[in-house]
Amino acid sequence: MNLTDSALLNSYSLYALYSAMAVYALAFIAFAIDLARRSSAVGVIEAAHLVEQDAAASAGAAPPAGGTLTLKRPVLSRISARMDNDAALPYGRSSSLRVGVSLTVLAWALHLAATVMRGFAADRVPWANMYEFAMTGTLLIMTVFLLVLVRSDLRFLGTFVTGLVLVLLGIAALQFYVEVAPLPPALQSAWLVIHVFVASLGTGMFALGFALSTVQLLQSRRENHVLEGVVSPRGAIASALRLRFLATLPSSATLENLSYRINIVGFILWTFTLMAGSIWAEQAWGRYWGWDTKEVWTFIIWVIYAGYIHARATRGWRGSRSAWLSIIGFSAVMFNFGIVNVFFKGLHAYSGL
Amino acid sequence: MAALSRPSDHYDSRPQTPGVLQPKLGLTGWLRWFWRQLTSMRTALFLLLMLAIAAIPGSLVPQRSSDPNGVTQYFADNPDLAPALDQLQAFDVYTSAWFSAIYLLLFISLIGCVIPRTKHHFLALRAKPPTTPARLSRLAGFTERDAPAEADAAAAITYARTLLKSSGYRVARFEAEGESSVSAERGYLRETGNLIFHGALVGVLITVGFGGGYGFSGQRVLVEGQTFVNTLLAYDSFNPGRFFDDGTLDPYTLSLDDFAVAYEQLNLQAYGQPIDFTADVTVTPKGAEAEPSAVKVNGPLRTNGTSIYLLGNGYAPTIQVTAPDGTVVFSDSVPFLPQDANLTSLGIVKVPDGLAEQLGMIGFFYPTQDKAQSGANFSSYPDLEYPLLTLNVYTGDLGLDDGVPTSVYALVTDDLTRQTGGTTGVDSIELKPGESTELPNDLGTVSFIDNDPAASAAGDFKQSVPRFASFDIHHDPTQIWLISFSALVLFGLFTGLLVPRRRVWVKATTRADGTVHLEYAGLARGDDPALKIAVTALADRHLKLLKFHQPIAATPEST
Ligand code: HEM
Numbered sequence: 001m002n003l004t005d006s007a008l009l010n011s012y013s014l015y016a017l018y019s020a021m022a023v024y025a026l027a028f029i030a031f032a033i034d035l036a037r038r039s040s041a042v043g044v045i046e047a048a049h050l051v052e053q054d055a056a057a058s059a060g061a062a063p064p065a066g067g068t069l070t071l072k073r074p075v076l077s078r079i080s081a082r083m084d085n086d087a088a089l090p091y092g093r094s095s096s097l098r099v100g101v102s103l104t105v106l107a108w109a110l111h112l113a114a115t116v117m118r119g120f121a122a123d124r125v126p127w128a129n130m131y132e133f134a135m136t137g138t139l140l141i142m143t144v145f146l147l148v149l150v151r152s153d154l155r156f157l158g159t160f161v162t163g164l165v166l167v168l169l170g171i172a173a174l175q176f177y178v179e180v181a182p183l184p185p186a187l188q189s190a191w192l193v194i195h196v197f198v199a200s201l202g203t204g205m206f207a208l209g210f211a212l213s214t215v216q217l218l219q220s221r222r223e224n225h226v227l228e229g230v231v232s233p234r235g236a237i238a239s240a241l242r243l244r245f246l247a248t249l250p251s252s253a254t255l256e257n258l259s260y261r262i263n264i265v266g267f268i269l270w271t272f273t274l275m276a277g278s279i280w281a282e283q284a285w286g287r288y289w290g291w292d293t294k295e296v297w298t299f300i301i302w303v304i305y306a307g308y309i310h311a312r313a314t315r316g317w318r319g320s321r322s323a324w325l326s327i328i329g330f331s332a333v334m335f336n337f338g339i340v341n342v343f344f345k346g347l348h349a350y351s352g353l
Numbered sequence: 354m355a356a357l358s359r360p361s362d363h364y365d366s367r368p369q370t371p372g373v374l375q376p377k378l379g380l381t382g383w384l385r386w387f388w389r390q391l392t393s394m395r396t397a398l399f400l401l402l403m404l405a406i407a408a409i410p411g412s413l414v415p416q417r418s419s420d421p422n423g424v425t426q427y428f429a430d431n432p433d434l435a436p437a438l439d440q441l442q443a444f445d446v447y448t449s450a451w452f453s454a455i456y457l458l459l460f461i462s463l464i465g466c467v468i469p470r471t472k473h474h475f476l477a478l479r480a481k482p483p484t485t486p487a488r489l490s491r492l493a494g495f496t497e498r499d500a501p502a503e504a505d506a507a508a509a510i511t512y513a514r515t516l517l518k519s520s521g522y523r524v525a526r527f528e529a530e531g532e533s534s535v536s537a538e539r540g541y542l543r544e545t546g547n548l549i550f551h552g553a554l555v556g557v558l559i560t561v562g563f564g565g566g567y568g569f570s571g572q573r574v575l576v577e578g579q580t581f582v583n584t585l586l587a588y589d590s591f592n593p594g595r596f597f598d599d600g601t602l603d604p605y606t607l608s609l610d611d612f613a614v615a616y617e618q619l620n621l622q623a624y625g626q627p628i629d630f631t632a633d634v635t636v637t638p639k640g641a642e643a644e645p646s647a648v649k650v651n652g653p654l655r656t657n658g659t660s661i662y663l664l665g666n667g668y669a670p671t672i673q674v675t676a677p678d679g680t681v682v683f684s685d686s687v688p689f690l691p692q693d694a695n696l697t698s699l700g701i702v703k704v705p706d707g708l709a710e711q712l713g714m715i716g717f718f719y720p721t722q723d724k725a726q727s728g729a730n731f732s733s734y735p736d737l738e739y740p741l742l743t744l745n746v747y748t749g750d751l752g753l754d755d756g757v758p759t760s761v762y763a764l765v766t767d768d769l770t771r772q773t774g775g776t777t778g779v780d781s782i783e784l785k786p787g788e789s790t791e792l793p794n795d796l797g798t799v800s801f802i803d804n805d806p807a808a809s810a811a812g813d814f815k816q817s818v819p820r821f822a823s824f825d826i827h828h829d830p831t832q833i834w835l836i837s838f839s840a841l842v843l844f845g846l847f848t849g850l851l852v853p854r855r856r857v858w859v860k861a862t863t864r865a866d867g868t869v870h871l872e873y874a875g876l877a878r879g880d881d882p883a884l885k886i887a888v889t890a891l892a893d894r895h896l897k898l899l900k901f902h903q904p905i906a907a908t909p910e911s912t
Contacts, residue, residue, distance in 0.1 A: 314395055
């Protein structure tokens with residue numbers, strides 16, 4: 001491809017990327033509105049619940065079991081058979097949720113187009129520097145999210161995923177942008193394609209696992225409040241007010257299982273990333289492992305997730321404690337990408353900015 | 354339900370009743386207690402987290418193994434802090450006592466954990482699935498169905514047994530008063546995979562730990578046209594492993610015929626960025642035909658049991674020094690070390706003999722020379738467009754005769770007299786390919802030999818200066834083991850994490866009115882997202898089979 005074509009294609013790629021970011025921003029808003037609606041829906045249901053309980057109490061009778069049942073139950077949201085629908089409160093179809101998903105798909109298509117055009121403009125895979133790696137990595141995070149949506153209804157994570165991708169893309173476009181350049185000899189390897197691609201896929205999994213673990217922690221806090229609330233329903237509801245939408249999400253146990261399943265896939269991908277990286281390092285540098293800073297952090301992340309998997313199998317560590325390890329693990333992934341690449345010295349540095 | 358012989362604090366093990374330990378422990382008691390602690394899940398988890406934390410400092414402080422210059426710099430920058438850190442082995446984190454202690458304990462724990470489990474798993478592989486529990490209704494995915502009118506309990510269970518067996522379950526049949534049942538288990542591969550995973554990790558550790566000992570790594574710089582024989586003396590530096598025998602070096606020869614480079618010229622954003630380095634070499638095994646081959650940056654050459662990597666390259670200007678009487682006292686292509694992306698290169702020439710005084714020269718080579726406003730030379734492009742060599746001349750004792758090894762890439766000027774440049778008032782020597790000039794003090798003449806004078810005369814300097822390539826040559830006979838263990842690690846992970854292990858029961862009870870009541874239930878052994886679906890699907894298929902095949906003759910059979 002000649003240079004003017006390449007430059008033109010690259011500028012189209014940039015337009016597509018900025019459009020994708022704009023649409024992601026709209027999707028983020030739609031998802032956020034959905035969370036707000038969930039909260040207010042929960043407010044209405046719980047208020048009704050309270051009124052019933054008060055009425056029952058004043059009538060001297062026990063509160064009716066499952067007070068919410070007396071309300072008109074909204075149609076259940078689509079939840080695949082793989083996920084238990086054990087949300088505390090049912091939550092109906094939400095137009096903003098559907099708008100959010102549609103916008104996300106549209107933005108994803110633009111994002112994909114931007115990445116593919118960048119690849120053609122450079123005449124190689126579009127993940128050879130930080131800008132391109134961020135672009136492809138976030139594309140894969142989003143792809144993983146959309147694919148998981150087909151199996152399990154995790155749309156409630158939309159705010160998190162679009163928000164994360166938006167922030168990362170913003171940093172990439174503003175801080176890391178570089179013009180199209182050919183691959184330096186050190187990066188001309190099939191292992192670049194494999195290693196980086198699988199690492200990004202793994203990162204996508206870990207991102208979802210992180211989000212689910214975070215919601216799990218919030219949810220288990222809410223569940224504890226509700227348990228205490230057996231004594232004083234008013235106090236519990238008041239304390240749970242701030243994140244009322246949690247009542248419409250699956251139970252913390254379900255979230256924990258989902259997070260675990262996604263994280264173990266991420267762990268397998270990460271193990272492969274580590275091995276593919278060693279094979280590549282052997283070919284490029286003549287040693288498969290040399291404790292280069294990037295290698296150190298890849299190893300640390302691997303060990304943290306091995307710890308997470310163990311924690312899930314250790315009595316006393318299931319539940320919230322293991323969730324923290326999933327959160328720490330993903331924080332290390334982000335640290336490895338954002339901080340180690342930019343500020344730490346090492347052999348990988350030349351592939352950086 | 355039989356325990357899996359997992360550590361007692363595995364979530365799936367029965368809680369230990371306190372008081373199991375005798376109050377009087379004694380030495381063996383204590384040892385056993387200690388061993389149980391060491392091989393517990395909590396200890397493994399703790400050690401894993403410790404390992405992650407202990408690895409962090411090595412990314413914050415430069416390491417001797419990967420960045421020796423960084424360590425030197427760190428000592429210069431932090432003269433107070435560095436020695437203290439050094440006491441803590443902070444510059445050798447990954448071989449430090451504390452880091453080693455953590456991973457060795459972890460692996461002892463691992464072995465102590467895996468061996469009893471392997472033994473137990475071996476037995477489990479041959480054991481029959483356990484008896485059907487009395488109350489299935491308390492188990493996961495419990496489903497009830499009514500068998501078709503004519504079916505009888507024994508026949509229904511025969512079908513269930515066949516169905517389960519064909520789906521890969523190990524089955525056992527149980528008969529009781531008015532009640533037939535089949536107990537089935539599948540997914541032993543999950544535990545097998547888990548054990549293979551942990552075992553292969555030990556394999557990786559041992560291979561990495563001892564692997565280096567059986568090989569060697571060596572470095573050698575070759576200028577275009579030079580040949581290297583794979584013998585100890587021919588290496589610029591050589592690091593044998595502990596168990597490596599120098600006598601086993603295979604004396605093949607390696608010649609660098611040509612070093613081809615390509616730099617980006619069209620894309621102005623990346624102008625001068627290297628696109629390709631290829632070392633065209635000829636390998637001649639001992640007593641065999643020469644074979645042309647190539648070494649590239651990502652493409653090591655595997656030959657004669659060694660791997661040859663291309664790790665660096667640069668220019669090696671051919672410099673000749675002639676005494677006043679016309680005898681050539683120095684003539685060599687001297688590798689100049691690249692200092693920047695445009696290959697401004699620094700090189701040293703030492704002429705100990707043949708002149709009135711010992712002569713040392715510090716040279717800069719600019720493949721495409723340009724002048725900054727300050728008047729300083731710099732290189733503006735890495736290829737040979739407008740090459741220039743500058744030399745600063747020193748005379749005096751080069752210190753070569755003291756018996757102290759000196760680097761060919763450094764000139765200690767403390768005891769030397771500077772003759773050109775600096776404050777001497779004499780201009781530094783500047784030479785283009787093919788040019789010569791007088792040395793100061795009537796020492797003689799220095800020439801910058803042109804490799805391709807005809808082309809240079811026509812303004813094409815591309816071939817005027819030879820290039821060098823620096824090769825790393827490695828031999829590591831254990832790499833094949835490492836690859837194999839890594840493949841096992843991956844295989845073990847896939848099966849250990851993703852294969853569901855579950856038990857399933859089907860029970861048929863004949864009611865008082867002669868109809869048959871069917872119950873189905875399952876039990877997950879480890880994470881099993883699809884258990885309920887699997888039980889329901891089993892019930893559906895079973896019922897379909899019964900409807901399709903009836904009436905059937907009861908065929909009592911044993912397992
Ligand atoms: C280098 C250290 C270790 C690493 C990296 C590691 C990693 C892992 C991983 C990734 C898994 C899940 C994979 C699978 O189930 O096949 C796992 C499971 C397991 N590991 Fe380890 N492990 C280590 C040491 C240990 C030690 C010392 C023990 C014994 C105390 C142990 C006991 C177990 C057990 C019982 C499981 C099964 C967990 C379950 O039931 O889900 N591991 N380990």
